[in-house]
Amino acid sequence: MKATSSLETNAGTPPEQLSSNTDRLRMLGGERFYTLARWMTILLLFAVTQFLSGEPVWPVGVDSQPLLIVLWGYTAFSVLATLALFVPGMGNMLSFAYLIDISFISLMTFFGGERVVIFFPLFLLPLINAAIRQPPAVSLLSGIVAGVFYIAAFIGWRRLIAEDQVLTLLDYAALALRGLTLSFIPWLTSGLAERWSENNRRSVALAQQQADQALNDARAYRDQMRSLYEVAYALSTTMDYRHVLEAALRESRKLVPYTSGLVLLSSGQPDELYVAAGQSISVTDQNRRISVGRGELASALRSPEPRVVADVAQDPGLRSFESLQVCRAACLIPLRASMRTYGLMVVATDGNKTFSGEQIDMLTALANYAIIALHNAQLIFDLKEERNKLISKEEEVRHQLARDLHDGPAQSLAAITMNLEFIRRLLERDPSRVPEELDKLSALSKRTTYEVRTMLFELRPLVLETQGLKVTLEQYLERFKNNNVGTEILLEADGMEDVHLDTKTEGTLFNIIQEAVNNALKHARAKHIWVRMRREGNALHAEVQDDGVGFDKAAVLRSYEKRGSFGLLNIDERARLVGGHAEMESAPGKGTSVQIVVPIES
DSSP, X not given: OHHHXXXXXXXXXXXXXXXXXXXXXXXHHHHHHXXXXXXXXXXXXXXXXXXXXOSOSSSOOTTSOHHHHHHHHHHHHHHXXXXXXXXXXXXXXXXXXXXXXXXXHHHHHHHHOOTTOOSGGGGHHHHHHHHHHSOHHHHHHHHXXXXXXXXXXXXXXXXXXOTXXXXXXXXXXXXHHHHHHHXXXXXXXXXXHHHHHHHHHHHHHHHHHHHHHHHHHHHHHHHHHHHHHHHHHHHHHOOOHHHHHHHHHHHHHHHSOOSEEEEEEEOSSTTEEEEEEEESOOTTTTTOEEEOOSSXXXXXXXXXXXXXXXXXXXXHHHHTSGGGTTOSEEEEEEEEETTEEEEEEEEEEOSSSOOOHHHHHHHHHHHHHHHHHHHHHHHHHHHHHHHHHHHHHHHHHHHHHHHHHIIIIIHXXXXXXXXXXXXXXXXXXXXXXXXXXXXHHHHHHHHHHHHHHHHHHHHOXXXXXXXXXHHHHHHHHHXXXXXXXXXEEEEEOTTOTTOOOOHHHHHHHHHHHHHHHHHIIIIIOOSEEEEEEEEETTEEEEEEEEOXXXXXXXXXXXXXXXXXXXXXXXXXXXXXXXXXXXXXXXXTTSOEEEEEEEEOOO
């Protein structure tokens, strides 16, 4: 309960009063220590006085020796000084009590004699105690006063009390030396105490600066975490990357105050960027497009590290923005993910100071969220494109299958039906011709069966799952040996016995080769088609090459979207689905080459 009451009392006390009370208690704490030392000195003086006087120190009366009377007077003063410690407002008076101590010790020196230098050390205690609190000049004055008192007491004892004592010149020299000691020791002590106090003040000031710096760092870290959280929250609550870019610029301004900020993204055209988001930019700069030349913007796009432009006016790309013309320095942060550069985040300031390393790190951390948003947006776009391509490819395969069924087995089945009807009539009119027509019907039925099996083989070759890619290709290409167009197909696949691909990779590679061969047979008008496969390290290299008429690849790419057909132009996308890549080269009159590289299963 008492502790609670004390806390409640302090809670209602003004800070100034608490500080005053603390200073007073601190001062009184020093006085307590000095008072304890004074009482220890008095106990020592009782022993010395009894030795010098040769009589007991108690009782004391008017006929007692003056030395005993002075000692008891000093004791009475010590009692009063001790009681004054507990009286409010006595602190200032106690700070001058050392003068009374010096006076009593001087009287005891006078009455007790100082031939054996007993009382000299007792002067040091009050002088050093006062010197710790006083400036050097006042301490020097106090020491001079103490030295004068000591010399006067010694000489007075010699002249008035101990006239029979003979003092030599050496005794007087020692007396002068002791007087000088009493004069200068307080001055030296005060100087050392002042230096120690100054060092303490510097240490305290340095500690305070470090504490303030730590507090500022903690606040900056808190603000950075808050900004990162805001941008991360924007990233998690929206799929609109523009919203995330705006949030990144807005939160960056809280951490690194800047004049203007904008995000430049690739427009899809070579060396062209457009303003996707901005803070404090003019209407003219909004949604603006610029061509990147050889300046700082181009250098920043090629580098994975942020760049600081000390003088915006010296760079034509930055100077072209109306909002940046009033700025001096700019920080360019590339937005890169998976070795792909999406654009730049640019923040510029009109101040004289450039961007520090810590500020660049904070801007980069926020830019990373913008990179994630851009990367996610690109992934979503790619997924939609891939979905559309898969749907279109599926539709194309359905149409191709329908055409193949219509042009092949459907026509053959119709012919078989017609021949059966014709043979039925021959049985009634001319039975001798029936065996000949049955032979024709048998040949047509076998050809139809072959066509159906070929289509089934192309759709899902079961041998691929049991005997591997090389055997599957051998059986597949065997069907085209006697083709109508007169094209010779050659398979070069030596050393493929120890090559193993996973099922998905094997099926994709077979489909690409199959489509390349079929297109060469239909359109290339080639004399030869080479299908080559070889192993290089952990990759399988496959190539389908013909010596046909070829085509203008650039012209086909230009009209690719309008044609609405994927054909061989999506071979790289199909190869990338299984971790590989592919490319096609062709030119008019120089044939066509399709090259595929896929990983080998380890």
